[in-house]
Amino acid sequence: MSRLAGTGLLPVAVILAVTVLTGCAAQVPKAALRLEESTLEVRAAQTRTMAAPSETAILTATIAVLQDMEFNIDRIEKPLGVITASKVSDADDAGEKATLFILDMLCAASMSGGCDNMSKARDDQHIMLTTVVLPSLGRPGEYTVRVTLQRIVYDKEDRVLVMERIGTPEIYQEIFDNLRQSLYLEVNQS
């Protein structure tokens, strides 16, 4: 190796040696399944306990809210209280498109070629939702509802732009406000 030092090939040899030793094995991201410190706060934002006359009433009210929010129900496993729903919606952003259009115009004017910024504009988003509705352990007679949300945003060429968990507490608060209203309607209609 000392002979390589003078030739300037040492860094190349080191990189190759690392490639050989690590092989092509994929590295599991560290802490992929480790709880984050904010877990309890997130859990609290995603969870509400509410009174309902029966399990069927609160499940029906929950499904109605998901329909109100234009989700489709993918699966329900009633003994576990699990409802899985999803929707594909428009992720177009007029402001973003205007910016990318101007960039394309500037690019075309400079005749540098490859002016396809518009294809990177947000197109649609796939939103996945899980709701778990179960009798409360802490408050007998009441039900605990927990909602979790994720989304994938695609560009005009169907490339993934964003994959994320949705953590904004206000979004969850809005869902629970709608659920309380839906439960009220459900109880008073029957």
Add this chain to the structure above:
Amino acid sequence: MNRTALTIFALLALGGCATTTPLDISGAGTQLEARQIQTRQYDTLDKPMTMRSVVATLQDLGFTIDQADADLGTITATRYHVYTMRMTVTVVQRGDERVSVRANARIGEDAVTDAATYQDFFVALDKAMFLTLNRVD
């Protein structure tokens, strides 16, 4: 080591990654080893309460549930965050008082085989089971 040797070394290094597409049905690990790192036994909660804790753990870790079956004790969930991670967790009643929980995970195209990642999952599950046991929603 001269340039020729380095070139051969480079070809070997890069060539190692190129393969014909193998039919990957059985996976790469040994059956017994995988079962050991992916499984824990619990005698604290029954099967329904363990499943409740598993669902809560998956939600704590940012997954959404794709499919769940209370009878068969199986839950499959996916997390879309930087990379796509998919997990299947099975809860099986062993005798009257013991419940066995097995988890397996994939990230993108690769199976998760390192013990530390599964250990982290079971640490998270222990916490959720503690909350369930103490009737905290």
